[in-house]
Amino acid sequence: MKYKIHHKTVYRYAEPVRRGVHELRLEPRTGPLQSVHAWQVSAPGNLSSARDGFGNIIHNFTVSGPASRIEIVATGEVEVTAVAGMPGFYDLPDAGEARVSPLYFVAPTPMTAAPAEMQAFAAPFLAAGHDLPALLALADGIAGRVRYRAN
Known part of the structure; x- marks a missing residue:
C-alpha cells in the first residue's frame, strides 16, 4: 500500500520569539517493511x-x-509492505550502527507516568507478550479507541 503524506505544523506566538532551536522527527526511513519515496522537509532557515x-x-x-x-511542512510517499506471517520481526540496526538501549525509556517520570485508566486499557494487550502480533493488536486496540478528528 502506498501513502501520500502531507504534514504541516504551524507555531503561532503571542509575542515574537527572538531565537528558537528546533529538532524535527518528521522523516520516516526506508527499511524492510517500508520504502520512502521523494521525501521532503521544509522549514525556515x-x-x-x-x-x-x-x-x-x-x-x-x-x-x-x-x-x-x-511553518514546517513534510511531504512524500511511503510504500508499506504487509507484515502478516512475519512474527518476531525486529528492525535491527545496520552493521556497525549504534542504537540507544530501549531500557533508557522504561523509567516513568511525573510527566510521563501512565494514568490508571491507560494502564488498565493496555494490561490485556501487554499480557499477550511483546512480539510483533501482540504489538499490532495493541496498535489496533488504540486505533479502535482513539478517533481521528480533522483539525
Missing part, C-alpha cells in the same frame, strides 16, 4: 539532518530574529 541513536532521521534548524509564526 537552514535545515541540517542527522541520525539519532536508533537510526531515525532528525532535522534541526534555528530561527534567528523576531518570528510570530513558524
